[in-house]
Amino acid sequence: MVVLCYLVQGYSLVVLARIVLEWIPVSFDHPIARVRSGLRAATEPVLRPLRAILPPVRFGEVGLDLSPLVLLIALGILAAAIC
DSSP states (O other), X not given: OHHHHHXXXXXXXXXXXXXXXXXXXXXXXXXXXXXXXXHHHHHHHHHHHHHHHSOOEEETXXXXXXXXXXXXXXXXXXXXXXX
């Protein structure tokens, strides 16, 4: 059970890192872009179904994707239940 707790908390950190790094504009050959690509590969299989259910919130011409926030809340609830 402790291992599962660490996995959930670790995945929460991966999602949080992806959220932060998505806001940093870098070129495709920058090392941060490689890290961001790895984080996308790790989180996209979980975020894609959430995006299908939860449309982006519109602020004029800008859409805000809330699926990472929903995932973090769900992971927090799961961690509280098992840890």
